Amino acid sequence: KNEVEQSPQNLTAQEGEFITINCSYSVGISALHWLQQHPGGGIVSLFMLSSGKKKHGRLIATINIQEKHSSLHITASHPRDSAVYICAVRSPGAQKLVFGQGTRLTINP
Amino acid sequence: GAGVSQTPSNKVTEKGKYVELRCDPISGHTALYWYRQSLGQGPEFLIYFQGTGAADDSGLPNDRFFAVRPEGSVSTLKIQRTERGDSAVYLCASSLTQRLNSPLHFGNGTRLTVT
Secondary structure (H helix, E strand, O other): OOOEEEEOOEEEEEOOOOEEEEEEEOOOOOEEEEEEEOOOOOEEEEEEEOOEEEEEOOEEEEEEOOOOEEEEEEOOOOHHHOEEEEEEEEOOOOOOOEEOOOEEEEEEO | OOOOEEEOOEEEEOOOOOEEEEEEOOOOOOEEEEEEEOOOOOOEEEEEEEOOEEEEOOOOOOOOEEEEOOOOOOEEEEEOOOOHHHOEEEEEEEEOOOOOOOOOEEOOOEEEEEO
C-alpha cells in the first residue's frame, strides 16, 4: 500500500462543476502539498497545509490531521483547470516529499 | 525572474551509455531536490542537497546514480550504464531554505529515454 493514496485517479467533468480530489496518507506528517502538473511536465505548487483550510481564488484545500485526509476543491471549474493534481506529504524531520500517483482532471467545455 | 532550469529538456540515449542531467536552481536557493517520475506515476525522491552537501541520498536506486552540487548552486545528476528502466522524467526542485514553509519551485524536467 502506498503511503499516499489519491482518489479518483481520473476525473472528467463539465465546465462549471464543483470538483473534489481526495488524498489519504498513512504516515505522520509535518506538511501536505497540493501541486498541479500540466502536460509537458511543469509542476506548480498550489498549497502547503499543516492544518485547517486554505483558499486561493477558486481553489480550496482542507486537511484533517486526525483522519490523515486532505481534499482539494475547485469551484466553478474551467477547461484551463485540466491538469494532473498531485498530493505530496513531508514527514517530520524529513526534507523529501512522498507523492501520490496524481489525479488526472479533464474539464470539458 | 528565472525559475528552475533543467537541461536538456529531452535526452535519448542508448542502453549502456552515460548521461548527465543539469539543474540550475533559482539564484540563492540553498535546498535542491531531484525526483524521478515514471509514466502515470507521481514523482519519487532521489536526493536532496542543502548547500553543497547531499543531506539525503536515500532515494538513489543504485550505485549507477550519482549527483553533485560542487558550488552549492547548479547540480548535475549522473547516470552510468543506463538501462531501459531508467527512462523517466527527471525533475529538479529548489527552495530558498530547508524550512517547512519555504515554497518549493520545480523545473520542467528532463525526459530521459533509454533505447
